[in-house]
Structure formats: C-alpha cells, structure tokens
Amino acid sequence: MADERVEVDYHPMWEALGMDLPAHDALLGAVGEMYGDIYLTQENRPESTGYLDFVASNIHSGRIKEMVDAKGSGDATKVIGSFCLYVPEEVITACNGISVGLCSGADWATEQVEERLPRNTCPLIKSFTGFKLGNVCPYIESSDLVVGENTCDGKKKAYEYFGTLKPMHVMDVPNVHTDEALAMWKSQVRQFAKRVEEETGVELTVENLRAAIKQANDKRRALQRLSATRAADPVPISGLDSLLTVQAAFMDDPARLTDAVNAMAEECETRVAAGEGAAPRGAKRILYTGTPMAVPNWKLYNIIEKAGGVVVGEEACTGYRYYKDLVDESGETVDELLDAIAERYFKINCAIFSPNPGRVEDIVRLAKELNADGIIDCALQFCTLYEMESADVQAAAEEAGIPCMHITTDYANEDTGQLTTRIQAFLEMLRPRR
Amino acid sequence: MADERVEVDYHPMWEALGMDLPAHDALLGAVGEMYGDIYLTQENRPESTGYLDFVASNIHSGRIKEMVDAKGSGDATKVIGSFCLYVPEEVITACNGISVGLCSGADWATEQVEERLPRNTCPLIKSFTGFKLGNVCPYIESSDLVVGENTCDGKKKAYEYFGTLKPMHVMDVPNVHTDEALAMWKSQVRQFAKRVEEETGVELTVENLRAAIKQANDKRRALQRLSATRAADPVPISGLDSLLTVQAAFMDDPARLTDAVNAMAEECETRVAAGEGAAPRGAKRILYTGTPMAVPNWKLYNIIEKAGGVVVGEEACTGYRYYKDLVDESGETVDELLDAIAERYFKINCAIFSPNPGRVEDIVRLAKELNADGIIDCALQFCTLYEMESADVQAAAEEAGIPCMHITTDYANEDTGQLTTRIQAFLEMLRPRR
Numbered sequence: 001m002a003d004e005r006v007e008v009d010y011h012p013m014w015e016a017l018g019m020d021l022p023a024h025d026a027l028l029g030a031v032g033e034m035y036g037d038i039y040l041t042q043e044n045r046p047e048s049t050g051y052l053d054f055v056a057s058n059i060h061s062g063r064i065k066e067m068v069d070a071k072g073s074g075d076a077t078k079v080i081g082s083f084c085l086y087v088p089e090e091v092i093t094a095c096n097g098i099s100v101g102l103c104s105g106a107d108w109a110t111e112q113v114e115e116r117l118p119r120n121t122c123p124l125i126k127s128f129t130g131f132k133l134g135n136v137c138p139y140i141e142s143s144d145l146v147v148g149e150n151t152c153d154g155k156k157k158a159y160e161y162f163g164t165l166k167p168m169h170v171m172d173v174p175n176v177h178t179d180e181a182l183a184m185w186k187s188q189v190r191q192f193a194k195r196v197e198e199e200t201g202v203e204l205t206v207e208n209l210r211a212a213i214k215q216a217n218d219k220r221r222a223l224q225r226l227s228a229t230r231a232a233d234p235v236p237i238s239g240l241d242s243l244l245t246v247q248a249a250f251m252d253d254p255a256r257l258t259d260a261v262n263a264m265a266e267e268c269e270t271r272v273a274a275g276e277g278a279a280p281r282g283a284k285r286i287l288y289t290g291t292p293m294a295v296p297n298w299k300l301y302n303i304i305e306k307a308g309g310v311v312v313g314e315e316a317c318t319g320y321r322y323y324k325d326l327v328d329e330s331g332e333t334v335d336e337l338l339d340a341i342a343e344r345y346f347k348i349n350c351a352i353f354s355p356n357p358g359r360v361e362d363i364v365r366l367a368k369e370l371n372a373d374g375i376i377d378c379a380l381q382f383c384t385l386y387e388m389e390s391a392d393v394q395a396a397a398e399e400a401g402i403p404c405m406h407i408t409t410d411y412a413n414e415d416t417g418q419l420t421t422r423i424q425a426f427l428e429m430l431r432p433r434r
Numbered sequence: 435m436a437d438e439r440v441e442v443d444y445h446p447m448w449e450a451l452g453m454d455l456p457a458h459d460a461l462l463g464a465v466g467e468m469y470g471d472i473y474l475t476q477e478n479r480p481e482s483t484g485y486l487d488f489v490a491s492n493i494h495s496g497r498i499k500e501m502v503d504a505k506g507s508g509d510a511t512k513v514i515g516s517f518c519l520y521v522p523e524e525v526i527t528a529c530n531g532i533s534v535g536l537c538s539g540a541d542w543a544t545e546q547v548e549e550r551l552p553r554n555t556c557p558l559i560k561s562f563t564g565f566k567l568g569n570v571c572p573y574i575e576s577s578d579l580v581v582g583e584n585t586c587d588g589k590k591k592a593y594e595y596f597g598t599l600k601p602m603h604v605m606d607v608p609n610v611h612t613d614e615a616l617a618m619w620k621s622q623v624r625q626f627a628k629r630v631e632e633e634t635g636v637e638l639t640v641e642n643l644r645a646a647i648k649q650a651n652d653k654r655r656a657l658q659r660l661s662a663t664r665a666a667d668p669v670p671i672s673g674l675d676s677l678l679t680v681q682a683a684f685m686d687d688p689a690r691l692t693d694a695v696n697a698m699a700e701e702c703e704t705r706v707a708a709g710e711g712a713a714p715r716g717a718k719r720i721l722y723t724g725t726p727m728a729v730p731n732w733k734l735y736n737i738i739e740k741a742g743g744v745v746v747g748e749e750a751c752t753g754y755r756y757y758k759d760l761v762d763e764s765g766e767t768v769d770e771l772l773d774a775i776a777e778r779y780f781k782i783n784c785a786i787f788s789p790n791p792g793r794v795e796d797i798v799r800l801a802k803e804l805n806a807d808g809i810i811d812c813a814l815q816f817c818t819l820y821e822m823e824s825a826d827v828q829a830a831a832e833e834a835g836i837p838c839m840h841i842t843t844d845y846a847n848e849d850t851g852q853l854t855t856r857i858q859a860f861l862e863m864l865r866p867r868r
Contacts, residue, residue: 118821118842120554150609153587156788157822170788172615175584176606184618354590354604384818387552388591408552 010061013068017141024136027108028060031296038302042238044278048267049241051260055248059295063251064138067098077200081143083128084151085317085348086173088341090327091193093254094212095202100139101250102128102146105294107411109134116161122382123410124294125154132165139251140166145199147192149173151352152385169195174346175354182346189342209337213327215254222261223249223323229268230312231370234277235285236268239301239311241278246318247295279310284427286310287367289359289393290378290407291386292317297411300378303420309427313370315363321348324362351385359389360396367402373430375404376423403430444495447502451575458570461542462494465730472736476672478712482701483675485694489682493729497685498572501532511634515577517562518585519751519782520607522775524761525627527688528646529636534573535684536562536580539728541845543568550595556816557844558728559592566599573685574600579633581626583607585786586819603629608780609788616780623776643771647761649688656695657683657757663702664746665804668711669719670702673735673745675712680752681729713744718861720744721801723793723827724812724841725820726751731845734812737854743861747804749797755782758796785819793823794830801836807864809838810857837864 174181397404608615831838
C-alpha cells in the first residue's frame with residue numbers, strides 16, 4: 001500500500017527491480033484503499049497494532065528498501081523467497097539471507113495467467129503466477145532464489161513453469177507420515193541447506209544455525225503468547241489483526257516482528273485482565289480452518305467480523321501451523337540441528353498428507369482451548385485437498401458438538417453478498433459454549 | 435453388458451456379492467446399448483476382434499463367475515483390485531491372486547458421491563466412488579483387497595474415504611525421478627509384496643515371481659506387437675478396438691488375453707501386408723495423449739472415428755504406458771526380482787512427477803513412429819495435473835511441427851456436439867505427414 005509516513009520516492013527502486021510501475025501503483029492504490037476500509041475502520045484495537053499499520057504501509061516500499069540496502073551493504077547475503085510453511089527459514093537466516101513469503105493473495109494479470117495455467121486453478125497459484133507475469137511483486141523481483149515445494153498438484157506443476165521465469169529450488173515434501181518419509185524429508189532439508197550455502201556463499205555452522213533457530217523460535221513463542229490471549233472473552237484483539245500479524249511474519253524483519261508481537265501480547269494480557277476487548281463480550285467466536293490467506297486476502301475475516309463475529313484462532317498455515325512447534329535448540333552439530341529442523345517442519349499438518357488426522361485433532365482441540373462457538377472451514381476454489389478434507393473436519397466437529405460451516409471461495413468479490421448472508425445466519429444460530 | 439451368448443442367470447452371483455440388482459441391470463443395459471452403438475457399428479474390423487466382443491459381453495458376468503469359481507475351487511487365492519498402473523500386478527499373480535482394474539469410466543450415484551466428495555472432482559474419482567456407493571461394480575465387490583496409490587491429490591484423498599468402505603492398502607508413489615525416490619519406491623513395492631503375501635497366504639518365491647513377470651511381459655510384448663501394426667496406412671485396426679484391448683487387459687485372464695492379442699496382431703500384420711484397413715487409406719491419423727479411459731469411456735475415440743479420423747496410438751495409462759516397458763526377468767532372488775519390478779514401474783511417466791519430461795518425449799516420438807498427423811491431448815475435467823502439463827505438450831508438438839488440440843471433457847454427453855464440431859474442424863485442417 002502507499003507509504004503515507006515517509007516522503008520517499010520508491011519508484012526508482014521499483015524500476016531498478018524491473019517492475020511495471022503504473023501497474024504496481026494501481027495495485028498499491030487498491031490495496032491501500034482495502035486496508036483503510038477493512039483495518040482502519042476497526043474499533044477498540046490494541047494500540048500496539050500500530051505496528052501492523054506500519055508494516056502495511058511499508059510492505060512494498062520501506063521493507064523492500066531495507067532488504068535491498070542490506071544486500072548492498074553486505075549486511076545480508078541474498079533474498080530467498082518461498083510460498084509454503086515447509087521451507088525452513090532457519091537455514092536461510094543462518095546463512096545471513098533474508099527469508100520472505102511471496103505475494104499470492106490477490107488476482108493479477110489473470111488473462112496472461114490463463115494463457116499458461118488452466119482456468120480451474122486455485123486463486124493462490126494464479127496469483128503468484130500473475131504477480132510474476134505482471135511484474136508487480138517486489139518480493140518476487142528482489143528474490144535471488146525462489147524455493148518451491150512439491151505439495152499440491154497445482155503448485156507442483158505451476159513451479160515447473162515458474163522455474164522458467166526465476167531461479168528456483170524445489171523441495172520434495174512427502175505425502176505420508178512414516179519413518180521412511182521423515183528420512184527422505186531430512187535429506188531434502190540437507191539438499192536445501194547445501195543449495196542455500198552455495199547461493200549465499202556462507203557455510204552453516206553450529207553457531208549461525210543455532211542462532212537462526214533461536215530467532216525463529218522466539219518469533220513462534222511470541223505468536224503463541226499472543227494467540228493464548230485470544231481465549232478470553234471479550235477477546236483482546238481481532239481476528240483481522242491476528243491474521244495480519246502472521247502475514248507480517250512472512251515479510252518483516254524477524255527481530256522487529258518478534259518485539260512487536262511481544263508488545264501486542266503484553267497489551268492483550270493487560271486487556272484481558274481488565275476485561276477489555278476488540279469485540280464485545282459474548283460476540284460469536286469463530287475458529288477458522290482451511291487454506292492459507294496471503295496478503296491482501298482479508299475478505300473472509302472481514303465478512304465475519306463486520307457481521308459481529310470474531311475470529312479467535314486459525315488452524316491454517318497463516319496461523320497456528322506457523323507457530324505451533326519449536327525447533328529443538330539442543331543439537332550440537334550442524335547435522336543434528338538440521339535434523340531437528342526437519343523434524344519440526346514434518347509436524348505441520350498440511351492437507352497433502354494422507355491420512356492427515358493431526359489436522360482434525362488440532363481443529364477440535366483449538367476450538368475448545370480458544371472457546372470457539374463455531375468453526376468455519378474454508379477452501380480456496382479448486383483446492384482439491386482442503387475440499388476433500390472438509391468431510392473429515394465436518395465429522396470431527398459434529399462429534400465434538402461444535403457447529404461447523406464449510407465455505408468455498410476465491411479472491412474476487414462476487415460472492416461477498418452471498419457469503420455475508422450465510423455467515424450472518426451461521427453466527428445467529430451459534431450458542432456461546434461457555 | 436448383458437451376456438448374449440450363454441443362457442446363465444448371473445443374478446444369484448451378483449446378489450451374493452451384495453450388489454444392487456436393479457441398478458446393475460440398468461447399468462448393464464445402458465453399457466450394452468453403448469457397445470452396440472459404438473463398437474458393433476464399426477466397419478472392416480479384424481475378425482479376431484471377436485475376442486473383444488466376447489470380453490465385452492462377459493465383463494460383468496462370465497469373467498466374474500470365473501474369478502469367483504477360481505477362488506472357490508482353490509485355483510486362485512484372492513481377488514485384488516486397483517485403479518492405477520503403478521500397482522504391480524506381478525506381485526499379485528505370483529501369489530496366485532487375480533489382479534483386476536476397478537470400474538471408473540461412467541457416472542454413477544453422483545448425488546450420493548457429491549455428499550462426500552466435492553463437486554469439482556474429476557469424473558474418474560467420482561465414478562469409482564459412485565460404483566462402490568451404488569454397489570454396481572462386481573470387480574469392487576469381489577475384491578478381497580483394494581490397492582490405492584498416492585498419485586494425484588484427488589485420488590489420494592478419495593482413498594481415505596474408500597478405505598472406510600473396503601479393506602485397502604495404499605502405495606506411496608514418489609513425485610520425483612531421483613535415486614532417493616526410487617529407493618523409497620522399492621521399499622513401497624516390498625511393503626506391498628508383504629501385504630499381498632499376508633492376504634493370500636502365499637510366499638513369494640523366485641519361481642512364482644519370475645513366472646508372473648514372464649506372464650505380464652508376454653502380455654506387454656503382445657500389446658507392443660499389436661501397436662506396431664498401427665503405424666501402417668491404412669491402419670489395420672481402429673483406435674476403439676485398440677483401446678478396448680488395453681481396457682480388457684485390466685480385467686480378463688492374462689493368458690487368454692495374451693493369446694487373443696497375439697492373434698489380433700497376427701491378423702493385423704497380414705492386413706498391413708495386404709493393404710487392408712479398418713479405416714480408409716489417408717484417414718486423418720491421431721495420437722491420443724492424456725488422462726486414462728476406463729470402460730465404458732469410449733466417448734472421445736468414438737467422436738474422432740465417427741468423424742472419419744482414426745486413433746493410431748495412445749500415450750496414456752490405457753495405452754502405451756501400460757505395455758511400453760518390460761520387467762527384467764533375470765533376477766535370481768526374490769529381492770532382485772522385486773527391485774526389477776520397482777524399476778520397471780518407476781518408468782511410467784505419470785503426470786504426478788515433477789518434472790515429467792519423459793511423457794512429452796514419448797508423445798513426440800510416438801506421433802512420429804505411428805505416423806500421426808495430429809495429436810489430441812485430453813484431460814478429464816478438474817484433472818489439474820494433465821491440464822497443467824498440456825502447455826508443455828502443446829509446446830513440444832509445436833516444436834515438432836505436429837498440430838495439437840487440447841480438450842477438457844468428462845463422462846457426460848452434454849459436450850458431444852461441441853466436441854464433434856471441434857474435432858471435425860481439427861481433422862479437416864490436418865495434412866498427411868508422410
């Protein structure tokens with residue numbers, strides 16, 4: 001979104017990155033307006049969420065300049081982008097690289113995309129392809145290496161094409177949770193580490209890897225702490241702000257983010273003690289589960305919260321899965337630390353795993369821990385995996401006595417009215433569970 | 435389809451299998467009618483294709499009785515069904531089991547299916563789920579074990595559900611062609627072998643395994659021989675009959691099928707020498723590539739051939755991929771033979787592999803070898819993998835100077851008119867390449 005704070009002209013930087021300036025200006029304008037409409041209209045936000053406004057206003061400008069400058073001055077080696085929680089950031093930051101999540105939350109250059117990818121492709125995949133084809137993502141353009149992963153059919157195949165547009169490394173993620181699959185995954189993490197060492201020219205050591213693990217764990221601990229405050233009624237922070245906190249974690253400097261999240265958590269703890277909420281006491285409480293929401297995909301949360309509900313947790317890659325597990329910091333060799341990293345990432349309950357009972361267990365447990373009154377299970381259109389798992393989610397929610405609604409949607413606004421009606425009806429029928 | 439040859443009432447057998455008799459009668463009636471309209475209206479068929487009519491008329495009746503009787507008399511151990519080329523039949527037949535491909539070529543019980551699976555699921559997956567839910571497939575019902583495989587997202591997740599309806603074993607197929615993936619696949623083949631040994635109570639030995647390999651190889655050699663005759667102009671056998679030959683291979687007794695295919699190949703060789711064809715000399719020649727066609731999915735071939743074209747080859751699981759590679763018969767231990775089996779199956783160029791250059795190479799080479807004038811690349815609706823690969827297929831065909839048309843379709847007849855128009859136009863613009 002347009003930087004409203006500092007009077008710096010970022011156009012020369014974007015131009016140097018090879019971006020399409022008029023298109024990018026249009027994108028920033030639209031996202032800035034969305035941010036205003038969705039975020040700045042919220043009431044009773046914790047003051048510390050000012051950090052989120054700072055991130056939002058800097059996301060395509062100040063943050064990119066910081067990254068470019070860091071590379072220029074030798075403070076950082078390379079920028080390495082990825083699209084998935086399965087890519088271990090610790091390996092990148094240990095080699096003094098900057099790890100970023102790449103843009104995939106809005107429709108862009110759809111006509112160009114559909115010349116290459118089938119129409120029936122999920123909006124997230126179309127989005128990152130369109131952001132590249134349209135040259136409007138400074139994260140993609142400033143990345144020296146893009147890391148893909150064989151997760152769903154669509155991403156796997158789309159990366160083959162993306163790899164013709166950017167230097168890529170693809171990690172092969174297993175489909176099953178067996179010892180054999182874990183061994184194979186450990187080997188994938190090692191191959192990735194080797195590639196990052198080559199790319200950055202920095203060798204992994206116990207010191208730099210352990211420090212990187214600690215930094216990532218600190219971030220996760222801060223996010224866990226913030227998440228815990230959302231069990232309270234009234235809930236001290238909105239779902240929208242919580243979602244943006246995790247979205248920010250994919251893009252902002254990890255140390256700055258961790259400090260800011262700890263400050264948010266502290267303020268939220270104080271609010272909980274004081275009975276102060278971002279939503280009124282008794283607001284209908286929703287656990288979100290399903291496909292990830294990349295910036296600026298705030299659509300569903302906005303509908304839920306503008307309808308008077310509040311999202312108190314998210315069993316999703318842009319949520320709980322991002323921070324639920326820590327990496328064991330006790331390894332004494334690079335190999336031990338890499339194994340610990342692999343083991344931690346292997347616990348992410350991605351829907352590509354078959355079977356994937358851990359996800360359903362997490363959903364029910366989280367709904368209870370966070371005192372959710374209902375579950376909204378959402379899949380991006382054409383996401384076979386989440387669509388298929390929705391029957392299991394529904395069954396588990398029913399068994400636990402928690403109402404659950406399944407939604408299929410995309411990034412467009414055509415279904416906003418219909419979704420609003422459905423969600424209002426769902427919220428009305430919910431009964432507080434405490 | 436209804437058995438017109440022998441006056442045997444198969445209803446008691448179907449009832450004993452737990453099938454829905456009125457629904458199954460309706461299915462057989464419809465398929466029988468389709469067979470008459472599509473197959474028996476063909477002109478200039480080789481006489482030896484009488485075998486195909488025999489298979490077609492026995493597919494749900496005589497053949498099932500044969501299997502059930504073989505189990506009853508101890509001539510066979512178990513019936514083991516599967517949905518994918520990656521499941522090694524040699525392991526099953528070595529343990530004196532009967533290996534069958536399961537029904538998935540027609541819409542059935544769609545409403546019931548869509549209560550459990552998303553609407554946007556490929557028709558093949560909906561089909562096998564519907565055939566089970568509707569109790570109309572004697573192959574599914576007579577199977578003691580069903581073997582799934584982690585291939586595409588949709589099948590992987592649908593098997594989790596199918597496994598609640600039938601005893602299942604799922605093989606994990608890799609996504610990449612690396613040494614590590616091959617090692618993992620070999621281990622999967624071993625685990626499958628162990629499961630089949632347990633299921634059948636028969637231990638694998640060098641003797642039974644080598645004999646099973648030889649039997650499967652003989653079948654492949656016969657199919658290769660038949661395929662080679664299709665390079666001639668005029669082509670001695672239709673695409674429809676060739677397709678049904680491979681479809682039959684999933685269901686009929688392997689020795690009987692091999693003899694019949696060799697007889698067909700011999701007749702076709704004679705026809706080639708005599709310049710006799712199933713289609714006129716100069717008929718436009720099509721190489722089919724894309725998603726598999728399970729019985730009774732003859733729709734596209736019928737459109738092509740009724741429009742005056744002729745299909746001369748198929749780079750597909752119901753075609754070339756089924757018979758292109760032999761298993762090395764020289765292994766001297768069970769382990770060596772199992773490794774040889776794993777290595778052979780690992781060469782199947784399934785679209786789940788990333789990247790999958792072998793498929794595109796095969797398409798271009800086959801088109802040249804079989805003197806195809808054009809390529810029709812077809813994906814079942816919502817098949818992300820084949821839809822995504824179509825851009826590569828198109829690019830390779832263009833580079834080779836071979837016209838290529840991409841089609842997306844399903845099992846319904848709603849698009850028959852539109853497809854006919856498109857295919858007629860495509861056939862008209864083709865120029866003979868010899």
